[in-house]
Amino acid sequence: MTTPAPSTLFPHLGFGLGLRREHYRDVAEGRPRGAAKRVDWFEVISENFMVPGGNPRRVLENVRRDHPVVLHGVSLSIGSTDPLDGAYLDRLDALARSVEPAWVSDHLCWGTAHGFNAHDLLPLPYTEATLAHVAARVQAVQERLGRRILLENPSSYLAFRDADMGEAEFLAQLARRADCGILLDVNNVFVSAHNLGFDPHAYLAALPGERIGQIHLAGHSVDGDLLIDTHDALVRDEVWALYREAIARFGPRATMIEWDAQVPPFAELTGELDRARSVADVAREKRDAA
């Protein structure tokens, strides 16, 4: 399951799930029977495991014994104008050395100001100056960690008046300039496209496929005229369609389902993962036929 995907810097891990506290026991004990075997790899939230010991580290060690793992952070705050948090990077580095993940990722966003943390993934104004600022910080982080990181496109509810490029163009330039990877969240593309009024198909077309190492799928909810990235529902049909388009365009990519609120039984999640496999198979056959 670690064969290189066509035209990408990253191995194709197959189809994975986010490891959530609600499923620790299912995963550890292989329940329901066989369900855990249908999960090729797990993504874990880095900050949840930056602890000295106890159950979280025990579970992670057990999972890592049997599966590839990727570390996905939410607090790097790569776009903030606060200084990079050296202590945080030290803990992330220690965790990465311990876990030996396939890769480390975080988000194209900011969440800190004046030392305070909103624990949110706030959007950036996509300008040339912001690009220079973020690229320099990505390079510093990669140097500190000794590895290439992936950055995920956030779900956005607002855009900035002074932006002079779109998010896809910004992400593409950032990936090339900082030599980092992209974690493509297809649900986030759909949500942001709806909220901000851009074309999700043009967004995919603008991305450098070889930089995309991983894909996220998730559910969202509706709040008036806006879509909210709630991670609490099944993947919507429109998002499956966009995923099919992404695989047809970029080829197979390590794909995972995110589900963080009202988390369903493990078997329901593996069923959703089976659907991702089917959609990807169809898209790949179309791509091969073409």
Added chain:
Amino acid sequence: MPPDELAGQQAALFARITGLPVGDAARAASFVVGDARGSAERRLQVYATMYRLRMAEALESQFPRVAARLGVEEFGRLSVAFLADFPSRHASLRELGRQLPAWLAAARPDQPALAGLARLEWARDDVFDLADQRPLAVETLRALPPERFAELPLGLIDAHRLLDLDATAFALWDEAPAERDARGGALVWRQDVTVYHRALGASERTALDAVARGTRFGTICEQLAIDRSDEEAAAQAFAWLSTWAIDGLLRDPT
């Protein structure tokens, strides 16, 4: 946009979203595109609402019994007031509620049991993921020659907390009237991956305080013998030692 300008923009947005006085919140909307789908204020409010809900949910997960006693609305108001005094400065939400028990004690002086319940809940959360250490095995104690017991060094694993807590806090935890000796407060600890707590009598608390600082078994016996016979003191000390070892509370000194 030079970093200084970006910093000012981020400070304004952060202030608008969190309510913290780090920038000019009134300027935030001027940076944001508004359209038919949503005005700039409406879009900013999405983030502000999510911030408030996310913080309240995090605190509720750390203090579920305090939250249940207060109810959703009251706990939500309490969360807002607490976060105004103690906003997150840590990369992990795990640290969010560390100051809440002491803050609650000051904010609600008429409800000391509620603050005690919060202290108990935080302590249980706190030991959940502290470092793993090898506990002193019961078999090691059994194999120890009697003449070497007095010099046996005693210490507690890091994954423990000794709390000053009265019986009313236990009653809130149990949701039943307290009928236990809690004059020594509470012991919270983790054995393997399970967190436990129990009430302490005054003399066991004194002994555990000494063990937590690092002592020898003989010293515990001597302290107990102040107000009882040597035989009674040794019997009590051995009984505690056995319980502490079975509970995985003692650190292996080797």
